[in-house]
Amino acid sequence: MSQHAVHTETLLAHSGRAQKKAGGTVNTPVYRASTLLFPTVDALRSAYGTHHTYGRHGNPTTRALESALCELEGAHGAMLTPSGLSALTCALLATLQPGDHLLMTDSVYDPTRAFCDGALKRLGVATTYYDPTIGDGIRALMRPNTKLVFVESPGSLTFEMQDIPAISQVAHEHGAWVMLDNTWGTPIHFASFRHGVDVSVHAATKYIVGHSDVLMGVILTTEALYPRIRGFYKQLGLTVSPDDAYLALRGLRTLSVRLERHQHNARQVAQWLAAQPEVEQVLYPALPDAPGHALWKRDFTGACGLFAVQLRSMAEQAVTAMLDDMRLFGMGFSWGGFESLILLTHPGNDRTAKPWQGRGPLLRLHVGLENPEDLIADLKAGFDRMRSEPSSVGTT
């Protein structure tokens, strides 16, 4: 790459293509290898200390993906893991030790919460959950042994935006690190390291892969934390297959065009939803009157296709009548693929710092790359089914 700093779209097309040895192919091929051979004792010795002595430490395909992700988000180092959750648990274990205190956002991805309440607790790490909108009020919760402040913005299911620069400043004043689940922001819409983050973790499963066919996670770090986390990652023996890395690289090439369409479609669907009488609020930070919009506008360069809809109180029957017969919206976990998804969620079960106020059903939508008119027609038919349920008005 030349000295001239190029734009994100150009990086997406050119990053991670340094390995031009294999027959001049545009793409770094799939390197399948467990064993690497060295011609001499000297050659083997000089490979010690690098990450290139054994297949578990990576191969040209995984390194191409790591280097592209570093370049896009501005990280010093990257580590690929078999799922987003394993990236989160590896990064947490690498940074925390018995006796440490962890500050965790109350709107965190639920399996991350389960790890804090399970494994981390057993290992002697204390977790305090905080209101995601706390901002620099986090100061009051810092303890002398607070090692890490974990942020996720917007939050899982409920989409609260966090003031990451304000939180990072307080954390750093207290000698704590900041770790972010940046899956919604993606490596191109939230420049985590410029906003004070020390470790940025992604479920690459979502938009990086982008096609609902691979599970993968990535940990991105600053130079200061890279040796610590890489060393621990190596001890755990985590690795991803070169085939999966190849698919993730293929997905990455179109990240900006896909996200542009996802957010275009999501805006149209969200605006239509906001006008329905059963809808109390659309929780999509990219909409001007949504909670957290000002922070999103200040810190993010774009949005994606994932948001939530808070419905007014109604019987569960009414909402299941809607969901059971959707034609285009699939019902399933995960998101970030090309296809639309819808899910009934229950954030109230998990919150401890700040109870979830919504009384009616909460729907999470992932708006895919279909034509938005067709998606709206599918939703409209769903609302009609909801309305024709006798129990749709005025209960629970």
Ligand SMILES: *Cc1c(COP(=O)(O)O)cnc(C)c1O
């Ligand atoms: C899906 C998801 C994860 C976990 O990723 P997997 O690849 O499914 O393990 C982590 N964080 C967020 C915000 C997610 O949505």
